[in-house]
Amino acid sequence: MKRIAAIAAILCMAMAVPAFSATPYKTYTRTPGEGLSETQTAYEPALSITSVGELLLGSPSDVRVGYDGNLYIADTGGKRIIVATPSGDLVRVLGSGILSAPRGVWVDGSRTVYVADEGLEKTVVLDKDGNQIFEYERPTHPLFGKMAQYKPQKVAVDKRGNIYVASKGNTNGIIQVAGGSGGDFLGYFGANQTRVNLLTMFRRLVYTEEQMARLTDAVPVAVTNMAIDQQGLVYAVSTGDASAPLKKLNMSGRNILDVSFSDSEFTAVAVGLNGNIFAAARSGRIYEYNSEGDLIFIFGAPDDGKSRVGLFKTVSGMAVDERGWIYVSDSEKNSVQAFAPTEFADLVHEAFRLFDEGKYLESKEPWTQIQKMNSQFAYASTGLGEAAYRERQYAEALENFRLGNNRRGYSDAFWELRSNWLGSNLGIAILVLAALAALWQAAKWADRKTAFLTGARNAASRVRNINLVDQCMFAFRNIKNPSDAAYGIKHEGKAGWKSSGILLLAFFVLFVLEKYFSGFLFKSVPNGYYDLAGDFFTVFSVFALSVGCLYLVCTITDGEATLKELFAGAIYAFAPIFLIKPGVIIFTNVLTLGEGFFITLLNVVAVAWTAILAFLAIKNLNDYSFGKTLKVVLLGAFACIVCALLVFIVYVLVSQFIDFVSSIAGEAVFKLAKT
Amino acid sequence: MRKLKAFCRLAISAMAFIALACLTACAAKTPASPPAGTAGFYTKSVGSQKSLARVAELEGHLLVSENSFWEMYLNDETLGIIIKDKTTGEYMRSTVETPSSGDNKNWAGFCQSGVVLEYIQGTNLNMIRADMVNAKKEIELIYRENGFDALVRFEDPGISFALEVSLWDYGFSAEIPQSSIVEEKPDTTVGAIYVYPFMGHSVLGADAGYMLIPDGQGALIELKDNEKRFPSPFISSCYGDNIGLNAAEAWNDYWVLPEKILVPVYGMVHTDKKLGFAAIIESGAESATIEAWPNGASTIYDWISARFIYRHVFMQPTGQTSGTIQSRTERPNRIDIKMRFAFVSGDNAGYDGMAFRYRDYLTETGTFENAKDMSYRTQVDFFGQEKENWALFKLDVNMTDFASAANILEDLGFKTLSVYRGWRTGGYTAGSPALDYSPASGLGGKGGMKKLLDTAKELGDILALDANLLSISPDAHPFESLGSLKRVTGRTYEINTGSMVYPELRYLSPFKSLEAATKSNISASICLSGITSFLTAFKDGSYYDRADAAAIYSQAAEALGDGLVLDEPFAFLFKYGSSLVNMPTGGSDYIYSSREVPFLAIALSGQIPVYGEYLNFTPNQKESLLKLIEGGMRPAFLVTEENPALLRYTNRSDIYSSQYEMLHEQIKEHDKIFRKLDLATEGSAITSHKRSKDLAVVDYENGARIYVNFGDSEIIVDGTSVPALGWEAVR
Known part of the structure; x- marks a missing residue:
């Protein structure tokens, strides 16, 4: 009886309990980048x-x-x-x-x-x-x-x-x-x-x-x-x-x-x-x-x-x-x-307090608890990364910074790891390089004596002599002498639709590689994002539109270049990109943020060089003056904008018309079905 | 012949009138005259209350039936009834005696009616209400030993139906068979019907007590003067939203969607009278909504009711982006209304008493026949494989291979129930819609799976393979998705997932789900998911309502064999389950909800193992643990061998805490706690549940009592010390 009374005394407030349950709203946190x-x-x-x-x-x-x-x-x-x-x-x-x-x-x-x-x-x-x-x-x-x-x-x-x-x-x-x-x-x-x-x-x-x-x-x-x-x-x-x-x-x-x-x-x-x-x-x-x-x-x-x-x-x-x-x-x-x-928020606040006070090592415990509750909580990864960095556990720090998408921390940890690696492997690397150089010289010497590489040379020569390969390789002459390259395209049949197409495809591959496979520190798209179809459409439509519009402008400005020649000239102007971009992609995987200027420099050089070559190709192929070429380029850009606008308007009109027709038909079908 | 029939009916009616007149003349007081405003009303009675030993009247209602526990009184004009508890003398009305002067004519009529019809004229979006007070109508009453049948005909819409009310030991039942509904005018159809909407109503806190709504586990709406603070009522479809008709609520930035109604039960208790009822929708729940109106939301009354929807008016789009035409569903929904008003009185007059009534009903109907193993297990689920984008194709993200899962089971060292999710080729989201036995090769293939199943068997674990018979990815299965679920408008239902990998999902048509189930060649235990908590009207050539879909899903569950593990199932599937997983532990946080109660857990306790939502994702681990203990539920975890950070760029980026290495101590600790609890309760049923501010007191059939303290400080009750945020078991 006493027991029941005790319970009853507690139960008298039964209806004043605040609700604690799943919330009606979602909670978000930020993942840098x-x-x-x-x-x-x-x-x-x-x-x-x-x-x-x-x-x-x-x-x-x-x-x-x-x-x-x-x-x-x-x-x-x-x-x-x-x-x-x-x-x-x-x-x-x-x-x-x-x-x-x-x-x-x-x-x-x-x-x-x-x-x-x-x-x-x-x-x-x-x-x-x-x-x-x-x-x-x-x-x-x-x-x-x-x-x-x-x-x-x-x-x-x-x-x-x-x-x-x-x-x-x-x-x-x-x-x-x-x-x-x-x-x-x-x-x-x-x-x-x-x-x-x-x-x-x-x-x-x-x-x-x-x-x-x-x-x-x-x-x-x-x-x-x-x-x-x-x-x-x-x-x-x-x-x-x-x-x-x-x-x-x-x-x-x-x-x-x-x-x-x-x-x-x-x-x-x-x-x-x-x-x-x-x-x-x-x-x-x-x-x-x-x-x-x-x-x-x-x-x-x-x-x-x-x-x-x-x-x-x-x-x-x-x-x-x-x-x-x-x-x-x-x-x-x-x-x-x-x-x-919630308990989770309390932990986060405690970890942030310690972290903001610079007590990175003390903050490790709450961050670990948070990571246990949410392994994708970027701040916890960054916090643990900082703690590991201070404990000189650079590999662990690198992994945590990567999870936290923290580029600065990752860059620092990567620098330390790379420095350590170089410290312990530089001697061996130099020895390997020296050995390779010596081997190369020995091979050359032996080849001079015995011509044992003649077969390989002939095979390479045969490959180079294949017309398509020769046409593709001709792109690199553009770098050395743009005027000769234009002459070659125009008068010597050094470029064709196929070779130009292959080079355009190669450019697309480079574009994709740089976009999606650059190093973590220099990647410009979010992780997990891939849109190859969109990239394909973008690259090929922009190229086709640019060359097409330029050709139209050239035809009304006494240009001498054919569509094929303009197409080849444009893609052959990308030779600097073919040369530099592979290096850029490799460098993005081995350089840190502090060395990023080098990658920027290479990119600027590649783009500027390509622009100059493209300009010269238009000039030489059409036999224009400098001023006239500039005018044609600007007109071509304007034509591109007009064309894009036109396509957009046509698209909107057609889709509205289709919707109108389908709406009428849908209503008719529905009413017929009812009757 | 027709004239003869009419003459007979007239003669019988006349006799009934005479009998009724004699009876009423004998009564101490004649029944109240029809309420003011009653239009075009007349009643014909067939038979009489002659079977009763006495004639009695209560507040204008005549006694029509009684048994050892209850008396039922009827107002033959409004069909309102009163149920009186013979033990205590307390009673509950089903209609308002005198409407407030502030009520408009429609509301006054509604609240004074035992049954209310809403009908549709043409394709008018707004239904027209016909109640028992304002509408022109005819009622033919037939009295039976334990109740009465009322044939009601509303003159304006030309619609008639039969209401059959019977008194039982538990309370009373009310039925409207679909076969009794007659629509005389082709353009006027039944829209919806309310049956005893105002049963147990209250006015501005005149009664102490609460309404029970089936939100998640269950929530209470206190009967008190709300001072118009709650602008809107609780209105929710039984068994979730009808997305085939209503605007879809899929992925969104802002809101966590409200809990679905898993069990079609609601209730009302007047704690001052120690009288209440649990209203169980035995039939017709698929097309019913439950409405709870706290005072202030439109009227001064607190009332709770089911609304059975027969037809829907919807906007039929005609173009891709514009153009709509108003239409209505081509046939009425299949609804045989059957409601059980199971009354609770005395010490049972509470939400726990209602839960016992619901448990009785489930037991009577053989719901738990497949739940044979009540031994304690902790649920430890595995997540196998998912996909992430790559440049040219999608990559497998293997989170837990079969060998690792076997190692985890061995390491746990106690008996578990495990559901393996994402075990099939294609991973979790893009698994084949055909339910074939195709373990992902990246996880170990068929060989690996066989070893895992053998290990689980040796250890005495139950390992169920997840079978989601609902979702399909059109990206991964473009041809199979052509036959995916179409809304009533004929448009394919598409879900935006917000993910970059599979941004769109569709649902299988129920027929495709059934086909997949019947063709399944999986011999292992199965966890049925997806269709267990989804129900919609759809179009597949012609219109199918939710009752059709429920019947198809039931067939699919039956085809998969006995003893399924059911993932958050609706009540009509309970009978196919050996255990229920992913059951809600809370509610939707409605502003009018004064308190959440473990109604569902109490009802199911001791009958079938019930597992809660995954504990690894809850922000308040201690509170969640206590909630499970309070309801007698069991804990569940989702584990992976790998760090879930790998899932960040997949469709299941919501799995952010699952690595076994991090969770294993917590899982083992929880297992110890719940085994201790199970030892005390011996898997028996809850017989009483009371909750104070911070203390819950739960009694079990075997005599065990569990105290659960949700507060920050220790509580001493009856000499037992219950630690802060802790629990204690006594016998």
Whole structure:
């Protein structure tokens, strides 16, 4: 009986259990060089607060975590600040009867509450009991600007008491005001920039000031939300700023953060443990970065219409508490949703903390645990690679950096391994090379005495004398003497359709080899990606289009070259590529990133040399002057663009026509079948 | 002849009316008059309640049947019933007594009706509702010893059907045989039918209790005033989405798809009255949706019901990219509605009681006949081969060859259930749709497989070969994929996988799946997957509904022999299984769901081995372990010999944690834990399950009691200390 009573006492709270289960959204992490990949859930929805005590939330616009651990919710619809425990129980209500439309809230160490009130067009300061201490109206300082708007949306306060206000429609930046009774305007801070491109440069040249003012993309966007970390650095997000929607501003207001993945619709930002940065897009995607701006996780999602927790309609604010729980307000769903980190996320955070502190060896344990839970987690591979590198286990480091797709680390480990290999094998390698050279000289000497290589020479000669082989090999004369080569093509039958076709095929092979089989450090396509059909189409169609268009232009500009000659001239101009590219492909497998300039140099030489030879081939084959050749080349390029456009238009028209006909036929068939 | 028949019917009806009038005159109080707004209504009664020893009335309903446990009262105008618990005197209504003034006419009629028809006129997308209050109708009642039959005819659509309600020891059953449905107008057809949608309803938290929805393991929706916080209800098709008709939800960037309804059961409990019911859809579930409406989502009522859909209106595309025409399915779905409302009362009035009722039903229907081996095993699955791109062709990625799998089984040193996935030539994604015995040569070929099977047999392990009879890769099997599944529109159903290797997958037509099953030459144990958790209407010459597909899949399972291992199966396939794997441990996180409960695990406990989802992919290992213990489920792992990083560029890049070298300690540790649990429970069934904030208390048939502590601190209960995030067994 006693046992039953004990159980019953515990069971009386049976219906208050928060749900912990599979999340309704996917979680992604970043694999350098490959984009995003799915991973275990990092944060689970732990709580959905739609009412605090008896108070229903009405369009909550912001949420912050105070030093007391409580949540401060800007309840815009209720015209108040609701203070709640992390589990959603009511602590107190502030600002009732004072506030009009609180959109942003901040709480400092002394529990003083700062409220950005759009309705009052003021920033209101309340003490911990809700009494109004100060209010800051629109600054009257001339530098604030006559036309500048003051409709406070969000507010933040640094340790010195300086107040930062993000105002709706104010594109000059964050408004910085001195705290206390003064409230002096200190200036603008962290203004966004407009993107300068060719179009804007052109507009600036020709548009009047009025016209420029009317262009929305000529004006920078306003800062949407802010946060301040322990060091006093300000983090800002700006909805609509595609180039840098998330910024970490130094004391002078300059952005010092470069994030690899972001969202131009960021509306909320918070700083968590270890300086990790959280930014949330309006739609509901939440991004977590480490303090350096490396993306760790993306989770959360827009509402799917199925009323599932952890999904959003309009994210308006975000905060992180000491446990690492994230609180996100949703002004459309009238809720604040809490997310708790999983065991996996806790491990990742611990590993990052150690790693960022430079404790690579200490971080090995958590990274190992993470790799056990997710062998494809690139950061774990990189972390283990760094640890192994410091332990001088370069082979292990190389493998881990490879798994983590970390090119810099891989390059360093490879350099060490190569250096070690050379150190222990250089002598032998030199000896082997010397032996080979001696053998070669001995063979030559013996051949002079006994002519034992005559058979081989004759066989090689017979092969060279095969017309097709001879025609293919003629390409290399182009390198030595382009004029002779043109003469040979035009008058000596040194090139044919077959030989040109074979060379084009050889070029395609080289193209494929370089694209897919370059060394890990210099490969330009993601691992696992192959598209030979696409490559084939690209190479052959571009070549055919270029030669075809050039031929058309030549025929109307008194050119003397036939299509066959132009085709041969063009492909024979690729001789430098045939010479250099195999070397480039080999070098990409043995050089490190630091030596990459050599590969770049070889590529530049190959391409430039080919371009010159192609130009000379067009000139010599058509007997053009230099100027006329230039004109023909430019006209040919223009013709290519026109042709491509034409093909595209024809394709669209034909496909629409086919769809129209099939739609009519489909409907007719359907109706006939019904009758 | 017809006149004579009509005369007879009239005479019988008149007699019935007289009998009924006499009976009602004897009653203490006459039944309530038809609700306001009742239009064109009349009832003819055949027979009477004369078989009953007494005449009784309850809230305007007349007693029509009773047994040792229950009394059933009927309102012959709305066909609403009341079920009264004879032991406690508590009862549940199936209709709202007095609609709220805020309800519009349609809602008021709906909530006061025992049965509601929705019909389609032409190809109108919106169904028209005919309820028992607002619609012009005729009802002919025939009373039986244990219930009544009601022949209902709605005048406007010209549709009639028979509702047969019977009282049993468990509660009552309600049936609408398809043969009783008559459609008089060619252009007006039955769209959908609700049967006792408001059974056990509540209003704005007037009753304490909850609704049970079959989301994953099961979830509860608390009966309380929601203050309009929940804008939408739970509406989900039994046995997953009908992708042959509805927009497909395949691979997407954002969402994890909600759990499918594996078992067509829902329930309602009024904990204050200690009365509730589990509604089991015995027949017709293939074309049913389950709807749970918490108050605030449209009305002030909390109600839960099944909706049986007979016909669908859909958009038929006529062109490749544009042009659609509205159409409706060419024939009604095959539905013989049969619902069992199994009541629970007293201490059983809870989700666990409902689970026991469902277990009783499954046992009665011989569902567990193939589950003969209940001995404890840990599930350790193998992943064999997958493909990755290369320049000229696709390369094999061999993850676990047969010899390595045999070594792993030997190393584990305990009895396992193992499913070998990706064992066939072509690998996991591009394996041949024909279910032939073709072990991948890269994994060891037939010789290697034979040795592995022999090893497993020697060790006493069950090794089942995965047979996915659903997916087909058009890249790998272009000719076979020509006959793949077509939606009702006639368009081939295609799935974007988001992978670079096989970016598109299709599904086999059910007939092709059946053909593959019947021609299978695999003599080893089989794990049936794919079709076990997929059901759709489709077109193969003519229209086939989901009941047809279910029948075909059942035949396919039967053709593969007894004792299949079933991968996350729908309930209609349970009977072919010796064990169920990959069963959900959680739910879909619906915002109105106040709590998840292991309803399904409780129902199946002690009857068939149930294994959870792979533990190696869960972010909260401890919590997942405790959930399994709480539900009496068994752990499962997916292992590979090689590092799963090799799968990064394959279709199965989602396997990111599987290397045996890293997992073996964890697997062995879990095996120890669950063997200890099995020793305590002796594989018996759960007889009680209660959960507090952090503590779950689970009682077993053999007298064992398991405490599971989900909290961060130790709990002492009845002198037993349950460690934080731990469990304890007592007897």
